[in-house]
Amino acid sequence: MSPRPYNLENRRAAVEQTRAKVLNAARELIMAAATPPSIEAVAAKAGVARMTVYYQFGSRVGLLEALFDGLGGRYFQAELPRVMSQADPLQALDDLIDIFFSFWAAERVVIRRVRGMAALDPAFEESIRGRDERRRQLLGLVLGRTTERYGRPTQDSLDETVDVFYALTSFATFDSLAGDSGRAKDVVPVVQRLAHRILGIDVAASA
Numbered sequence: 001m002s003p004r005p006y007n008l009e010n011r012r013a014a015v016e017q018t019r020a021k022v023l024n025a026a027r028e029l030i031m032a033a034a035t036p037p038s039i040e041a042v043a044a045k046a047g048v049a050r051m052t053v054y055y056q057f058g059s060r061v062g063l064l065e066a067l068f069d070g071l072g073g074r075y076f077q078a079e080l081p082r083v084m085s086q087a088d089p090l091q092a093l094d095d096l097i098d099i100f101f102s103f104w105a106a107e108r109v110v111i112r113r114v115r116g117m118a119a120l121d122p123a124f125e126e127s128i129r130g131r132d133e134r135r136r137q138l139l140g141l142v143l144g145r146t147t148e149r150y151g152r153p154t155q156d157s158l159d160e161t162v163d164v165f166y167a168l169t170s171f172a173t174f175d176s177l178a179g180d181s182g183r184a185k186d187v188v189p190v191v192q193r194l195a196h197r198i199l200g201i202d203v204a205a206s207a
Helices: 005-032 039-046 050-057 060-084 089-106 108-120 122-150 155-168 171-178 184-199
Strands: none
Touching: 005 039, 005 050, 005 060, 005 108, 039 050, 039 060, 050 060, 060 089, 060 108, 060 122, 089 108, 089 122, 089 171, 089 184, 108 122, 108 171, 122 155, 155 184, 171 184
């Protein structure tokens, strides 16, 4: 006889609850120290067995990847469909910059430390680079639409412009521009204006 549906649901709920506890524990440990937490430390903080962490995430790299993805998911999953459906690609670009920088600002300390950890672990660094490529792909889609609508950037310079905007919207750029305040609202308008100037699109004329 197959397990009753409510037993399966209870089991799934328990697994998700344990996963959330482990991720919260990892985040707290990263916030408290600049060195990567061990699986043992995370398990102890979460109040679970070490093998439970391995079963859920496979390795410390897997745990850090899941933490990074979870942080971003709260910002991107709900907002990206709205941004990508914007009729005006220039407005979509402005909104995309806002989302990126709001994420960087909200999770500034933990992202800074996770990226520092990635620099010490080649496997994790490669994983973070892969996740950063998603940002490049989103920028490519939006800038491709500005090319179609406004002729800027030109088709010949599209790839180069995507590279520029990829650097412009990076965490390193935000971390440098934000200074001590660390507030997205202090940086976003500056970067949006710079983006318009790079593209050479007259905002008033495009309205």
